[in-house]
Amino acid sequence: MTGLSSEQCRQLLDWYALVARVLPWRETADPYHIWISEVMLQQTQVNTVLPRYLSWFNMFPDIQSLADAPLDDVLKAWEGLGYYRRARFLHAAARKVVDENNGDFPRQFDEILSLPGVGRSTAGAIASFCFSLSKPVLDGNVKRVLKRWSVTVNEMADAKLWLLAQQAIDQSDQPALWNQAMMELGATLCSAKSPKCGMCPLADSCASVGKVNEVCGNAPKTDKRSSVRDVHWQVKLYYQPECGLWLEKRPDDGIWGGLWTPPILEKYVPEQGAKPCYIHTLTHRRLHLYGEQIQQDPIGCGQWVKDISKFALPTGIYRLLQIYGLQMLE
DNA sequence: AAATCGGGGTG
DNA sequence: CACCCAGATTT
Incomplete structure (x- = not known):
């Protein structure tokens, strides 16, 4: 050529x-x-x-x-x-x-x-x-x-x-x-x-x-999508009107690295009752986010946040908060 | 070479 | 839903 x-x-x-x-x-x-x-x-x-x-x-x-x-x-x-x-x-x-x-x-x-x-x-x-x-x-x-x-x-x-x-x-x-x-x-x-x-x-x-x-357009791609896996995460929503929402900083490696989210249980097995969840799709993962509102006090490394506008949160978490009526924190 | 990492736009 | 987007880095 x-x-x-x-x-x-x-x-x-x-x-x-x-x-x-x-x-x-x-x-x-x-x-x-x-x-x-x-x-x-x-x-x-x-x-x-x-x-x-x-x-x-x-x-x-x-x-x-x-x-x-x-x-x-x-x-x-x-x-x-x-x-x-x-x-x-x-x-x-x-x-x-x-x-x-x-x-x-x-x-x-x-x-x-x-x-x-x-x-x-x-x-x-x-x-x-x-x-x-x-x-x-x-x-x-x-x-x-x-x-x-x-x-x-x-x-x-x-x-x-x-x-x-x-x-x-x-x-x-x-x-x-x-x-x-x-x-x-x-x-x-x-x-x-x-x-x-x-x-x-x-x-x-x-x-x-x-x-x-x-040529490089509508040719079928060979099962590139097989790597799109479904994962189920429980998002623990500790919200108290006098304190705000409890957020933790995610580790630098992995999904949403370095951003702030509520505590997440990453290997969550949803019960048979099929609780509704919000599905947030990334390139390689379909995140099934199950919000869980919790009244007890949180433990671990995090902080109460009344105004989340100063914190970097991933889009999927904003969507979930909106579903649970917690968008007033924004 | 393959996997990982977001979120939105488009047909 | 599939594929793409002014890709780079890690394994």
């Missing part, structure tokens, strides 16, 4: 110049802002990120303020975004940049890549957007574009896709725009379902025009 010609590169960049969406992280080349946007956008859709990106800098205007903040404040700012490990990585990376590099964001690819929570694709985005380095981005969008453009079979190893992505960006003298254009193409025209090949600037050279359904 061959790389893209310079003519095809120009067509893609011309198309991008015409149709590019206006997004706030496209209005800056500041590495702190780009870094925050890229981490937020990991496995998270643009429309979900937009309001969170805009409000983030009210709380943490620069990397120094992020490094100085308590981790709990960072988790609270991340509340609802999911994959909470990302928030802890952000905090750790900010500390590292402040402690080891005087607060100056690293400018070399390997140093960027070495930051916690920054993998090859995110590092490529920061390196190209902020410092014009010819490093490719290979996210879900770009992978789909390259698979469709280059081959007619569905599976293609990541190693080959990285090679293809690097060859492509080496053809371009504008790595930042090139990466942006590839992502934009995947996010808009070359979407997973019903791609619009008729409008695509790469249609002339694409191997999949007219048969995209066979």
Whole structure:
């Protein structure tokens, strides 16, 4: 297979110049802002990120303020975004940049890549957007574009896709725009379902025009869902009007790591009476949450909370509290 | 290579 | 319901 010609590169960049969406992280080349946007956008859709990106800098205007903040404040700012490990990585990376590099964001690819929570694709985005380095981005969008453009079979190893992505960006003298254009193409025209090949600037050279359904789209996935397991958790709701709600901090590892929840019995065996429960679905687990209102005093490591707005709680717990009429705590 | 980690959007 | 989303890290 061959790389893209310079003519095809120009067509893609011309198309991008015409149709590019206006997004706030496209209005800056500041590495702190780009870094925050890229981490937020990991496995998270643009429309979900937009309001969170805009409000983030009210709380943490620069990397120094992020490094100085308590981790709990960072988790609270991340509340609802999911994959909470990302928030802890952000905090750790900010500390590292402040402690080891005087607060100056690293400018070399390997140093960027070495930051916690920054993998090859995110590092490529920061390196190209902020410092014009010819490093490719290979996210879900770009992978789909390259698979469709280059081959007619569905599976293609990541190693080959990285090679293809690097060859492509080496053809371009504008790595930042090139990466942006590839992502934009995947996010808009070359979407997973019903791609619009008729409008695509790469249609002339694409191997999949007219048969995209066979390539990386509607092909059946082989039992990826078998790993979605059902788990049953009893959520112990200690609520006393004069004290509030009893919350515990979850361990850093595992589901909802570092967030605050009522005490949870994780290996709960529901009785035959089939008590109603709220089902909260994650990527790999279906959480069956059984609320249990308890009058006795709690024991263990936790605290009474009258105003939970200062604490980072997972979305599933908010839903459960609402069902039990405890939303007044919010 | 496979599993883990959220929550929301879409057909 | 299935699949996807500007993936990274751990096992």
